Amino acid sequence: MSEPRVIVYPPAERGGRKVRVGDEMVGTAHSLHELTVFLQNAGLTGWDELDVAESGLIEWHEGGPEVWKT
Secondary structure (H helix, E strand, C coil): CCCCCCCCCCCCCCCCCEECCCEEEEECCCCCHHHHHCCCCCCCCCCHHHHHCCCCCEECCCCCCCCCCC
């Protein structure tokens, strides 16, 4: 089974970034920690914040794992 494609959208004006896992919008993350929790809940168990920050599985739009506000 292949891992789902993850897209982290650009930061919103009020902060946070929408997150899509596969075909499903899973919420708005306001930190790398929140994104990690979303991904764990989506089945990527065993991942920690470092795994998420360094993963090639995640497509970051308008900033990487360190950008959460515009």
